[in-house]
Amino acid sequence: MAFNLAAQQIKPSLSHQDYDRWETIANKQISKDGKWVAMEIALQDGDGRVQLTELAASKKAITIPRAGKAAFSENSRWMIGLIQAEKDSIRQLKLQKVKKEDFPEDSLLLIDLRTDEKIKIPGVGGYKLPKKVKNWYAYQVPSKVDKDTSSIETKTVKSKDEPFVLNIQSFVGDKSYAFETVLDYGFSDDGSKVYLVSKKEDFKVIKLLDLESGIENQLIDSLTAYKFPVFSSNGAQFAVLGSTSSVEEEIKDFQLYLLDGEGEFKHWESIPDQKDHRVSEHFSPSFSDSGEHLFFGWNPLPKTYSYAADSSILEDERVNLDIWGWQDKEIQPMQLKKLEDRERESKVAVYQISKSEIHLLGESLSSDVHFNRFKKGDWAIVRDNSPYRRAYSWDIQIGEDLSRVNLKTGEINLLAENVIGNPRISPAGKFVYWYNAPDSSWQAIDLASKAKIALTSEIKDAFHYELHDSPSLPRSYGSPGWSADDEFFLVYGKYDVWKVDPFKLDQAKNLTRVKGEKSEMTYRLLNLDSEKDYFDMSDEMMLSGFENETKSSGFFRGDWKGDKLPKVLVYGAATYNGLKIAENKKRYIYQKSTFKASPDVYYSDADFHKEHQMSQINKQQEGINWGDVELVDFLSNDGDKMNGLLFKPENFDPNKKYPMMVYFYERRSDALHHYYSPVPSASIINIPYFVSNEYLVFVPDIKYKIGLPGPSAFDCIVPGVQAMIAKGIVDKDNIGIQGQSWGGYQVAYVITQTNMFKAAGAGAPVVNMTSAYGGIRWGTGMSRMFQYEQTQSRIGGTLWEKPLYYIENSPLFYTDRVETPTLIMHNDKDGAVPWYQGIEFFMALKRNDVPSWLLVYNGEDHNLKERKNKKDLSIRLSQFFDHYLKGEKAPLWMTEGIPAIEKGKTLKYELSID
Structure with a gap:
């Protein structure tokens, strides 16, 4: 009997074939009445499903294969979604070279939640709902008439090239509409109106439909192109950009069209009294929340350049060059990277609808105009960093000049110079506020009076991140925002939430630590209403x-007055996130996970008397040798107490010594209860895969000293590994180390200082700080100087100020010490770390006869994007470490390589034969 039981307990390890079937909760919705939850469960590669569950005693559940994009109607009676074609079927059609337009269309699915009736409409190209009031739905099907759109330009944001039939249906009653030859459509947020763009000969017609009355209002019937149709928040006003330029014209003039709340239809191409200013086609118009203001973009007329326009010059005679000037505010790579954005750059103007007045906001080409989310109040702000921009290549914390703009007059007033922070407008538009990094305080300016307010001056708490360990100004703990009407400013200390009256600073209130109670609990506010960019203090505080010590978490109910301690709702040794509430505020849904338990969905009533599990994804995990994790501590070489994570196989035997992988990146111990899906690797080892395959995995935290990033890593990683060896469960002769980017650099450094690792993997490592310092981050076009002087590389000075630091921290100069076999991945389109760094490292290892391999995925960036390449890297990582740490046979790609003549013809995963 005992023998049979032991046999039953033997579970297989994860394999590379398991990735595709792993599931995640891609989206979850709760109906407004709180009675139903829809969960979209997605596979990494395969057909997902929607699970529809009733939150009642019956807990009725409906599973809909291949469904997605699920939503509920306003009255909570209907669920709507799309059913997609089988992925395997689509794959077969691709193998047969079938054209994409001949692939099967999706089907629209509606479920009556009262009667369980299902309505399925095949051949649907998509559907839409209003953003807020979901009383209507619309879906499109292929047009029934022959279509020839070869002469029609359809350069719009969302429209397709082909006209379609649009059907609009009410969720309440039987009212419906149908339209032919539609190119585009959209609901107003309140669901009262729809705009329709249709084809009429070679032109586009735009009209509005009032859904209740059925009245159609044709606005324009002669456009050749249009962009950015938009309603005001109440649906009473509508704006769109349109062009009547001929199809053949390469550059088209766009006009701004407006239907105001009085039913008056207006349009203009240039700005009155500013004939050299034209409406920009690249800026989406938008209304203020009140509907009083319409914001739109404008551009000066384009400059003409005689050299560019000279038709006497042949194309092969034209000179193309980049000139890097010392006086340029941005270096050429940054300018070229932003070229398309610069060509589409727009200034901002505001049309005051009641007065029919237009004001230009922020004339400077280098300034940015900002509003609050809903564009409330009478003010905007202008942020201009042009006086300081030249230093950005080495100082990424440059300041900016801050001004206010009066939306009624267009008047601009300077508020502050050289502000180092991220100024933004409060929700009601009364204040501009920011975290002032130089003195670690929160500041504000009253936009009406221009009075400056030191928001946190009366609070005894730390507002800067106390674990900051790089040569730059520390970040803040953050601010969740403001209460309604900008009455109170809300801000985070290290652990607590503070409420500040901007006009009574001495009455600041700690909302979470009522009587100075001491604990390691960090509280943060949750805004459960995505439609509000402020906290409503008439609602419950969540x-x-x-x-911080145990890494446990949960949800709490607080007190806006700050008279009561937060009350525990749900709490434990797990990660809790994604809290949502039904509109009737009677039920909550959220996700909970640990390393062993997938992030499933749970629900509870308003008082959290009991949590109920609603989903159970990844059931296949029960039949796999998974693992567990524990929080461990150790002392660094400097005597600092450090934390780390130690992952063990599920069938862990304390009397056995295991090979161990070491992975790290800054501080990771707070992720003790994080669930790691088995996924193909974009750059790093997949922890569940290695743990399942009988490895220990150790993830130590690292504390850095300025100027000594390499030694700092050594002083934490090596004693951490020694502490794990001291536990008596690690095979000290078979330890591997792997990291990517900043982690890859530290791997490269550590193996120049010790031979304790049997094998190493270094992804995209910087190994020569002297050459990397002057390089370019091609993804942004930025110089790399800032990285070493201010941020992660932590040298804290220029190459000529601290030349020895750059050399001493560069692994390349000590590669002759390396004996550890090394696998490098560095891709030829890496936009973050110059590809030549990986080449320098590989060539140095090769020159010193160290067994080493360099993987270069053609066309890939810093981290792999394509799934096929991720799967390939996963296989090669496991084969490399299995060979050195487990004694497995080496694959042919390691023993024979893949010569260029065999590239793309073989993968050589096969193991070599002795």
């Missing part, structure tokens, strides 16, 4: 909580 908080997340994270205990």
